Amino acid sequence: MFDTKDIIETISMIREECLDIRTITMGISLYDCQSEDPARLCSRIYDRIMSRAENLVKTGEDIEKKYGIPIINKRVSVTPIALMAGGLSADDAVKVAKTLDRAAHELGINFIGGFSALVQKGFTNGSKAVIDAIPQALAETERVCSSVNVASTKAGINMDAVALMGRVIRRTADITAERDAIGCAKLVVFANVPEDNPFMAGAFHGIGEPETVINVGVSGPGVVASAIRRKGDCNLTEVAETIKRTAFKITRVGQLVAKEASERLGVPFGIVDLSLAPTPAVGDSVAYILESMGLEKCGCHGTTAALAMLNDAVKKGGVMASSHVGGLSGAFIPVSEDAGMIEAARCGALSLEKLEAMTAVCSVGLDMIAIPGDTPAEVISGIIADEISIGVVNTKTTAVRLIPAGKVGDMVSFGGLLGEAPVIPVSKYSPAGFIGRGGRIPAPLQSLKN
Amino acid sequence: MKAVVSVIGRDSVGIIAKVSAGCADFGANILDISQTVLDEYFTMIMIVDIEKLNRPFNEFVDYMSARGKADDLDIHVMHEDIFNSMHRI
Numbered sequence: 155m156f157d158t159k160d161i162i163e164t165i166s167m168i169r170e171e172c173l174d175i176r177t178i179t180m181g182i183s184l185y186d187c188q189s190e191d192p193a194r195l196c197s198r199i200y201d202r203i204m205s206r207a208e209n210l211v212k213t214g215e216d217i218e219k220k221y222g223i224p225i226i227n228k229r230v231s232v233t234p235i236a237l238m239a240g241g242l243s244a245d246d247a248v249k250v251a252k253t254l255d256r257a258a259h260e261l262g263i264n265f266i267g268g269f270s271a272l273v274q275k276g277f278t279n280g281s282k283a284v285i286d287a288i289p290q291a292l293a294e295t296e297r298v299c300s301s302v303n304v305a306s307t308k309a310g311i312n313m314d315a316v317a318l319m320g321r322v323i324r325r326t327a328d329i330t331a332e333r334d335a336i337g338c339a340k341l342v343v344f345a346n347v348p349e350d351n352p353f354m355a356g357a358f359h360g361i362g363e364p365e366t367v368i369n370v371g372v373s374g375p376g377v378v379a380s381a382i383r384r385k386g387d388c389n390l391t392e393v394a395e396t397i398k399r400t401a402f403k404i405t406r407v408g409q410l411v412a413k414e415a416s417e418r419l420g421v422p423f424g425i426v427d428l429s430l431a432p433t434p435a436v437g438d439s440v441a442y443i444l445e446s447m448g449l450e451k452c453g454c455h456g457t458t459a460a461l462a463m464l465n466d467a468v469k470k471g472g473v474m475a476s477s478h479v480g481g482l483s484g485a486f487i488p489v490s491e492d493a494g495m496i497e498a499a500r501c502g503a504l505s506l507e508k509l510e511a512m513t514a515v516c517s518v519g520l521d522m523i524a525i526p527g528d529t530p531a532e533v534i535s536g537i538i539a540d541e542i543s544i545g546v547v548n549t550k551t552t553a554v555r556l557i558p559a560g561k562v563g564d565m566v567s568f569g570g571l572l573g574e575a576p577v578i579p580v581s582k583y584s585p586a587g588f589i590g591r592g593g594r595i596p597a598p599l600q601s602l603k604n
Numbered sequence: 605m606k607a608v609v610s611v612i613g614r615d616s617v618g619i620i621a622k623v624s625a626g627c628a629d630f631g632a633n634i635l636d637i638s639q640t641v642l643d644e645y646f647t648m649i650m651i652v653d654i655e656k657l658n659r660p661f662n663e664f665v666d667y668m669s670a671r672g673k674a675d676d677l678d679i680h681v682m683h684e685d686i687f688n689s690m691h692r693i
Contacts, residue, residue: 156608156684158638160691161649165610165680219662222682403690410689 168223172376172438173404175411176431177227178214179267179352181359181367181424182206184233192246195238196253203230203257203266206366206421211262213418217411225411226373226433226571227264230257231357236271239280244287251291251298258297265340267357269300272347274309275594285318289325292337299355305345305542307549310597316542317589319343320535327527327558334566335559339490339522342555343538345545350425351481356518356553367424368416369481372408372472374400375430375492376437378464382446393447394467401428401471409476427481428472429517430464432492434573440464440485441494452494453504461485462515482551484517490557490568490575491522500565500576506537514544519552524566524575527559534558536585547598606635606684607661609650609668613677615641623650623679626671631658646677651684 167173187198207230214228232254239247251269258266269291271281288300302319305311323338330337342355349360352369359367381400382393408426416423432440441452444460465484473479487509489495498504506523513519519541525534538554545552559566560577567574611623620637627634632652639648657664665681672679 156651156687157691158649161608161610161687162647164687164690165682216662219665220683221686222665222680223686406689407686410685 167374167377171374171380172433172435173374173407174224174226175408176371176373177229177352178210178225178411178415179229179231179357179369179371180207180210180419180421181231181350181363181369183359183363183365184238188238190241192242192249196249199250200253200257203232203254204260207261207263209419213415217414217418221411223407223411229263229352229354229357230261230266231352231359232266232268234268234270234272234358236278236281236284237361239283240278242280242283244283247283247287248291248294251287251295254298255295263297265297265299265354267299267301267354268359269298270302270358272303273315274303274306274312276312277315285322288322288341289329289337292326292340293329299340299357301342301344301347301356301358303344303347304538305546307346307546308597308601311345311539311542311546311595313539313589313595314592316539317535317592319538320531320589323534323556324531324558331527331559334568335527335557336568338557339555339568339572342553343542344551344553345542346549346551348481348551352427353429353431353482355555363424364422366421368412368419368421369424369427370408370412370415371427371429371431371481372404373431373433373438374404375432375440375443377404378430379437379439379443379446382443390463394463397464397467398471401468402475404428405472405475423478425478425480426476428468428476428479428483429481430468430485432486432488432495433571434491434493434496436493439492439494440487441492441498445494451501451503452498453508457508458511458515461487461512465516482517486518486521487512487516488522488555490524490573491571492573496573496575499578506578506580510541510544513541513552514548517551519545520554520556522555522557522572522575524557524559524577525580526562526577529558529580530584530586532584532586532589533580535589537580539589543595547600549600605654607632607652607654608682608684608687609652610680610682611646611648611650611672611677613646613672613675615644615646616675619646619675619677620648622671622675623648623668626668627652630664630667631656632664
């Protein structure tokens with residue numbers, strides 16, 4: 155029989171500490187939807203997504219009810235559209251994005267990812283078409299997410315792509331300026347992008363994935379913060395132990411949901427992504443975890459060390475709880491999506507430089523950060539280059555999702571899980587000469603492991 | 605298969621009777637009950653056998669939740685597997 159204490163612990167994790175399954179993401183291969191005719195390509199893509207993901211939302215809701223745990227998002231990721239867009243113009247690629255958006259609305263899913271290109275070594279015709287289409291595609295769709303991988307430890311950094319993505323983010327911000335540059339919240343630039351990530355905006359269905367797959371992303375920063383607070387006055391070894399135990403429990407629920415979704419949908423189970431993903435809700439914050447360890451404010455000296463320990467303990471606890479761990483798996487630090495990060499950025503405790511240092515020891519990167527609306531494209535490219543080089547040299551995923559909007563000190567708001575963020579300053583000195591050189595930064599020595 | 609029925613709310617006469625009546629109506633056999641009253645707040649955990657439910661489990665979840673709301677009680681029914689997963693290796 156069950157221990158009453160365990161039952162109450164599970165119930166209070168869900169009801170009071172915001173434990174949820176952040177997303178069930180179905181990956182769908184589009185390879186055999188290829189067509190030279192853009193209209194035919196769009197209709198094949200639409201039919202494929204609609205038939206494969208037909209029961210995704212209903213299944214998610216049924217599992218939610220069975221276990222009494224909220225499943226916040228149901229999402230779809232597809233083959234990077236750049237691989238399908240060899241013969242397309244940018245205008246045709248926008249039509250594909252609109253097709254994805256239409257399918258997302260029809261299915262009732264929250265986001266669809268995969269308007270993506272992988273250009274770490276160079277551009278294909280398809281990747282050029284997709285990247286050129288990104289600003290308009292994101293301005294004219296609601297649920298489509300886009301990502302571009304510009305570097306890897308194996309390939310080095312494609313600086314032409316870094317320069318181009320600075321201009322793409324600039325253009326996306328300009329044409330969605332009246333909506334607080336919302337287009338940029340759906341666009342992420344990666345190094346070492348994982349191909350099975352269930353989280354947006356970076357999800358796509360990678361080239362080594364099966365026809366269809368179910369990936370699940372867990373959450374639960376509130377549960378970890380509460381467990382540390384309950385532990386009270388103890389040393390950091392005990393804090394790490396507490397985080398591990400909690401991460402294990404959270405991930406076990408993710409594994410349960412992933413297994414059940416996979417069985418019900420008749421689709422193979424891919425991975426559980428054991429990331430700590432915050433939401434703007436009070437109590438669901440990664441910054442609060444760091445503060446519960448004894449930091450006065452997230453961003454003060456000591457933050458990077460606290461985050462490094464948190465990230466490591468989450469992985470150690472989570473990895474035993476799931477048969478397959480993948481995706482991004484670590485602590486996320488998206489500024490606008492985390493109540494504690496928003497407050498720390500607003501009061502000046504958290505700067506862009508500190509956030510960059512933090513990304514060296516945790517999952518993802520400079521995420522959902524509002525920078526001044528008049529930031530030049532070269533400066534955006536400079537920020538991307540810095541962040542991407544951290545990923546390349548350290549053989550890890552890093553990413554950049556910047557939102558140029560408003561003036562320093564303004565609050566920009568994106569709604570829902572995307573939250574709101576104070577605009578923080580960037581360096582006023584220009585990297586234009588460096589960015590303008592183009593070419594490729596060679597792969598680091600770490601890439602030569604064979 | 606079993607499910608856990610949790611009931612939280614202000615204490616009043618007949619809470620167990622109402623919850624038990626709901627279980628009986630759906631064919632859920634009560635295996636164990638534990639309850640406490642703390643500062644006028646009533647907390648009950650009930651383990652029920654759901655092998656012989658006469659309607660789908662989801663309907664049982666919805667019914668108990670609605671039944672709770674009518675009496676200002678927070679009633680949740682959760683399948684046992686979530687507790688097994690979280691607390692047993």
